[in-house]
Amino acid sequence: MQRATCSSSPGDVRRSVTTALHFYQNRQLDLYASKQAHRLSLRQLVFFGRHMNEERLIKSANYVRTELPVRIAHRIRDLQALPYVIVTQPDVAKVYELYWSAFEKFRRFPPITNLSDNSKFCDFLETLLDEHAPVIPSLSLGLSLCSPLLPPESLDSFMNRMLISRISRRVLAEHHLALSMSLGRDSLNSEDPHVGIISTALDVKRSIVKCAYLLRSRPHGIENDNGKVIPNRGWPEVVVEGQLDTKFAYIREHLEYILFELLKNAMRATGLKHWHDTTLPPIYVTVVAGKDDVGIRLSDQGGGLSSNSIQSPSDLFSFSHTRNATRIDKRRIRALRRASSKGVKATVAEQVVEEDGHNARDPERGAGIAPHQRMGLGLPMSNIFATYFGGSLQLVSLDGWGTDAYLQLPKLGTNLEGIEV
């Protein structure tokens, strides 16, 4: 341990001592980072979950306990590989420290041997999930501010790796939590049949209608491009057509987040474009079930996506300001900063509030959506959710008229072998 020899304030001394310690103690991390992530196929997860008993639950707990720190270690290495100046940026630094703390805590958690241990482990997982809520906005904020320091492909590929890994860890953790909760209960014969967090018969129309309802219950007022909130006379209707009885196996939270964000954008665009009109053209959502996947097309008349900030609709998925100039828009930065203290989990539930404005304890019964400033996370997160299991999200603009979003999600019941978590 070196001491700082130059004259400096105590804080500086401490910091340089800490970073030196940091460097030399990286060995623990190296140990974990050198391990391969042990991926399970989704088929294994589902199969495992169908025949749940105490012994299997303990096994699941220990798998999560040992697997997650390996994956976190990989991400810490990714962060360590970023340019020094980027990770010292306060928002990125905060994420770095959160990851370290999670890593250390997991490393030190004792093996689980019985249900009581599991219960403590579940509490631990929940706390950690909450603690990590600031990651998405902070990382987004930090990297947007550092966007000039990285080429766009590196920036986007780093963010994508971080976010995809995050989804995988959350899926494993939440799946385990759900399995723990439903132990002893027959979750396949309930009203909403599911195995862990995978709903085996997710009703697509129902999810669309639910998201539409939540969005249309919002108070009238749209933030225009100048940040001013203009009153609108209502929200457009959402008309669902196609194969209305489509049901498939998927993670409800993921599907509803994507639908919610896409509908939110469509409603905003429609409201702004037709502000002067007496009626608003509806948004058409077409649902189709293919053999191996489900296709959902959202068609709005919101004027399309052509703008000075981007060259093509896919730029909207990028975190780099060279591809999407709005990333360094002052309002966006401010909104991200505000969100990074509370956190963003990228779910619909966290956006639903009670009448008093606090987060709804039961999102199914919350009073409505809290107004929030636009952070620019909806589309990139939707894209990551959509592609996570091998699906796709494409935005196509009919410039001057409207936008079509094509969402394709694989049915998790079929072809599960190739999909790994």
Add this chain to the structure above:
Amino acid sequence: MTLKRSFFLSHIRSTVSFHRRRCCGYHVRYAPEPQDVEISRLLTTYAAHPPHPITLSSLVAFGQPLTPKSLLQSVSYVLSEIPRRLARRARALQTLPFIVGTNPYMAKTLKAYQDSFQFLATYSPVTTLEENARFTAELSQLVESHRNDIPTMAKGFQECAKYMSPAQISNFLDGAIRNRISVRLIAEQHIALSRVLEAQSELGPTSHYGIVDMACSPAAVIKMCGEFVSELCEATLGAAPTIVIDGHPDTTFAYVPVHLEYILTEVLKNAFRATVEHHYKQFGSTSTKPIPPVTVTISPPPSPYSPFLSFRVRDQGGGVSPSNMARIFSYAFTTAGHSSPDDDVGGGPYAAQHVGGSAAVGEGTSRGEGNLFGEITSKGLQVGLGTIAGLGYGLPMSRLYARYFGGSLDLFSLDGWGSDVFVKLRSVDQAGNAEI
């Protein structure tokens, strides 16, 4: 001199072959005769000079104002620029692998280009309106004679599939088609201007400048093409969907109407056929359920900085499966590559079809019906729009046409429901600098 040489050679050859036949009894392979020396030299000269990149605005300028003098300037432009382009095409064909060049379809095409080149390159200068009238008639015939170039070459390439990679063939065809579009633009602009000058006293003011219509109405073109495709569809499949035009139907823009017609006809043909076939598959061919319409949404250029008119053709024809999406823009030869009609691509209505009229009409319909549709479309469209239709080139060629002035064409599909074709066309008055 030449005569003596070839006589001498053929004498040698026949002596040799006679000798061989007498001795060994096997055939000798002869390489084809080389081209006439004079023409060869002329071709080399022309091919060596790259074509002047002309912009659409300067082509249109011959007509603004249209006078005998400007018309004669136009004809001298035609006589210098078209041969250059034909020479480059001929050269490109000549540089294909030898074995490909010996294919009779490729050889036929090469000869056609060489002949047209020779005709134009050795044409005496046109100095009077009378001479121009004669020239224009001949030019018209020349353009007409090249109508089947692309299908002929494609047939040739199909037979040569093992000698060239799909990418090479694709690139070659792309270049050939773009070249063909240029030549036709230059030729037809001149022909149109000639006609206008002749009839100038009869016509009132018009928004047309030769082949460019400054106030081209997509809705009008859609209606016209829609009627044509509808008749074709009814005649062959027994029913046709209606077309609904929404968005901003009154939009107009500056474009070359014949290009728009081509694109729309091809896209509508796909949409109509898919819709009817999908409907039949679901409900049977005698069902009274209404056939879902094909909806075309027109959107005007949103701003002067983005001078693109967009439209979307939406159908409920069942869509394109993900495995076929990769193939819909490839030329017919790239799938299977066999000439046997038994090779069913099985890709549904939009899949590339084999050259020669055999249309891959979904699963379950007999080969005979499929062929009928293919043949009829090719015959029916021979009158107006060329024989390319019905051969599976609709999408890749439409895309080339759309991209020609800087636009785009994309297809998105909701597998199991229907497809959306998005076309963006650049208004040619804004892009007057578009090079041809």
